[in-house]
Amino acid sequence: MTTPGNALDIAGLRITLPGTARPVVDGVDLAVARGETVALVGESGSGKSLTSRTALGLLPPGAGTAGEVRVDGRDVLAMTPAELRTVRAGTAAMVFQDPRAAVNPLRRIGDFLTEGAVLTGALTRADAAARAGRLLRAVGLDESVMRRYPAQVSGGMLQRIVIAAALMGDPVLLLADEPTTALDVTSQAEVIALLAGLRRDFGTGLLFVTHDLDLAAAISDRVYVMYAGRIVETGPAQALFAAPRHPYTAALLASTPRMDGPRGRLAAIDGQPPDLRKPLPGCGFAARCPLATEVCDRQAPAPAAAPGGPDHTAACHHSDRLEGSPADAR
Numbered sequence: 001m002t003t004p005g006n007a008l009d010i011a012g013l014r015i016t017l018p019g020t021a022r023p024v025v026d027g028v029d030l031a032v033a034r035g036e037t038v039a040l041v042g043e044s045g046s047g048k049s050l051t052s053r054t055a056l057g058l059l060p061p062g063a064g065t066a067g068e069v070r071v072d073g074r075d076v077l078a079m080t081p082a083e084l085r086t087v088r089a090g091t092a093a094m095v096f097q098d099p100r101a102a103v104n105p106l107r108r109i110g111d112f113l114t115e116g117a118v119l120t121g122a123l124t125r126a127d128a129a130a131r132a133g134r135l136l137r138a139v140g141l142d143e144s145v146m147r148r149y150p151a152q153v154s155g156g157m158l159q160r161i162v163i164a165a166a167l168m169g170d171p172v173l174l175l176a177d178e179p180t181t182a183l184d185v186t187s188q189a190e191v192i193a194l195l196a197g198l199r200r201d202f203g204t205g206l207l208f209v210t211h212d213l214d215l216a217a218a219i220s221d222r223v224y225v226m227y228a229g230r231i232v233e234t235g236p237a238q239a240l241f242a243a244p245r246h247p248y249t250a251a252l253l254a255s256t257p258r259m260d261g262p263r264g265r266l267a268a269i270d271g272q273p274p275d276l277r278k279p280l281p282g283c284g285f286a287a288r289c290p291l292a293t294e295v296c297d298r299q300a301p302a303p304a305a306a307p308g309g310p311d312h313t314a315a316c317h318h319s320d321r322l323e324g325s326p327a328d329a330r
């Protein structure tokens with residue numbers, strides 16, 4: 001089920017790719033309200049990028065899809081290429097890991113910022129330049145950077161410019177896929193602060209994709225934890241980090257370096273994610289899970305509400321056996 005008025009509403013999304021025995025994204029439900037900041041976290045390869053890119057209709061060649069992916073109420077999976085272009089030109093925008101890959105090195109930053117709005121006829125050249133100037137100031141830059149070329153600014157500045165460009169069309173939804181991974185620590189902090197302020201300043205819904213739990217905790221209202229193509233746990237950031245109800249989330253938290261330690265890595269959990277070339281009838285985490293029993297290999301657990309509230313759900317047969325979970329305290 002989807003909710004009208006949400007910036008993003010994904011229901012029962014399945015993505016299949018050639019040569020795999022099971023969907024790489026397998027029954028994902030995920031919503032971002034207008035003005036809400038939501039984090040999608042999980043190890044590399046869990047399906048975060050595929051899920052977020054689907055919101056812009058960006059799928060790998062040969063991909064098959066099922067389910068609904070609504071952006072501002074409209075199902076992008078049912079759109080024509082022309083309709084998808086209008087979504088990408090305004091309704092939703094994406095900020096990727098590497099800002100240098102998002103810009104043309106031979107074009108001035110001012111042209112990069114304004115050309116989309118001018119080409120689609122959304123704004124006149126003068127109005128586009130004025131809006132670009134305002135947005136550059138909003139991301140903490142001087143509008144004089146419009147005369148420069150990408151090679152003449154730092155990676156952190158360029159990512160802020162890419163974010164300003166994403167805001168040119170006044171999107172209801174911004175997708176940020178590991179947007180700080182390629183930046184130095186100082187620039188990372190600046191870009192995070194900037195993204196965190198977008199809700200306040202622009203009312204933009206933000207889906208923040210990261211493998212870094214600390215970043216997710218710092219920026220988001222709600223969190224989805226993804227593992228092997230499935231959402232294993234979701235909830236308000238505070239509740240989920242204080243009392244995880246899925247052993248995978250608990251393992252991630254136990255292995256995450258603290259805020260004051262080295263950043264940007266997820267310490268290893270023993271074992272490997274399940275092979276995409278094999279079917280997965282049970283829980284994807286069973287082979288690595290300290291709590292797993294025979295039922296976990298046989299039957300995929302359905303999401304169930306945590307004791308703390310209906311917003312917090314986990315898909316685990318043994319949630320109540322998690323140490324430190326609220327169930328233990330009763």
Ligand SMILES: Nc1ncnc2c1ncn2[C@@H]1O[C@H](COP(=O)(O)OP(=O)(O)O)[C@@H](O)[C@H]1O
Binds near residue numbers: 042
């Ligand atoms: N273009 C593609 N072609 C084939 N397989 C892909 C493609 N993109 C992603 N995959 C596979 O889908 C799975 C999920 O990938 P992805 O969404 O990029 O994960 P994440 O962003 O969480 O690291 C991975 O196993 C990856 O190898």
Ligand SMILES: [Mg+2]
Binds near residue numbers: 045048049050177
């Ligand atoms: Mg990714």
